[in-house]
Amino acid sequence: KREGDKWILNGQKKWIGNATFADILIIWARNEADNEVKGFIVKKDNPGFAVEKMKDKMALRIVQNGIITLTNCEVEEADRLQNANSFKDTAKVLQMTRAGVAWQAVGCARGAYENALDYTRTRKQFGKPIASFQLIQNHLVEMLSNLTAMQTLCFRLSQLQDQGLLKDEHASLAKVFCSLRTRDVVSKAREVMGGNGILLEYNVARFVADAEAIYSYEGTKEINTLIVGRAITGFSAFV
CATH class of the missing domain: 1.20.140.10 (Butyryl-CoA Dehydrogenase, subunit A, domain 3)
Structure with a gap:
C-alpha cells in the first residue's frame, strides 16, 4: 500500500534466483487500493527486507535461490517502475x-x-x-x-x-x-x-x-x- 511518497510492502517471494547476493531486486506486488500489480526496485539494505538461501536443491545448483521476506518494507515512489501498473x-x-x-x-x-x-x-x-x-x-x-x-x-x-x-x-x-x-x-x-x-x-x-x-x-x-x-x-x- 502507498503511504505518502513511500510504498509499504509485505509478503514473501520464493524461488528468486540469485536473490542472496543481488544488490537490487525487482519485486512485483499487488496494490491494496486498486488490486493491480505494481513493480518496485527494492535494494538489499531497504528496511524490512530479508532473504534466506534455499538449501538442498537437486537441480540448478549453480543458482542461489532465495526466500524473500518483506515486513513493512519501505520503498520510495521514485523506485516504483512507472510503466508497470498491472x-x-x-x-x-x-x-x-x-x-x-x-x-x-x-x-x-x-x-x-x-x-x-x-x-x-x-x-x-x-x-x-x-x-x-x-x-x-x-x-x-x-x-x-x-x-x-x-x-x-x-x-x-x-x-x-x-x-x-x-x-x-x-x-x-x-x-x-x-x-x-x-x-x-x-x-x-x-x-x-x-x-x-x-x-x-x-x-x-x-x-x-x-x-x-x-x-x-x-x-x-x-x-x-x-x-x-x-x-x-x-x-x-x-x-
Whole structure:
C-alpha cells in the first residue's frame, strides 16, 4: 500500500534466483487500493527486507535461490517502475523469460545428447562400441529428432522477437514444447548409458535433474498450455 511518497510492502517471494547476493531486486506486488500489480526496485539494505538461501536443491545448483521476506518494507515512489501498473505489464517480462527458458531447455537437451553420443562411441560391450547396436542408434536418433525440432522452434521464436512480433502464446508454446521434449531427451540419454547414467562424472544425471527444474519454472505446462489454448480458440479456460 502507498503511504505518502513511500510504498509499504509485505509478503514473501520464493524461488528468486540469485536473490542472496543481488544488490537490487525487482519485486512485483499487488496494490491494496486498486488490486493491480505494481513493480518496485527494492535494494538489499531497504528496511524490512530479508532473504534466506534455499538449501538442498537437486537441480540448478549453480543458482542461489532465495526466500524473500518483506515486513513493512519501505520503498520510495521514485523506485516504483512507472510503466508497470498491472499484471498485463508483468506478463511482458514473463514473455521474455519464457522464451529464454525454452532456449535453456535446448541447451540442456543438447548437453545430454552430446554426452550420451560420446559415451556410446567409447563404451564397449561384446567387443564393440554400443553405438553400433540397433536399439542404441534408435534412441540417439529420437534424441536428435527432438533436439532439432526444439532448435528450429526456438530459432523461429528469436526471429519473431527480433521483428517485434513475439506474443505471449509464442513464448508459452516454445516453453511447453521444449521443456517436455527435454525431459524425453535426457531420459533417453540416461538410458543409453545404463547404470553409469546416474553417476555425476558422466554429466547426464545433472541434465536429468536440471530438466525437472526447467519443466516447472516460468509457468507450468498447464498454465502455458492455457495461454496457447486461449490464443488459438479465442476462449479463455482460466478460472
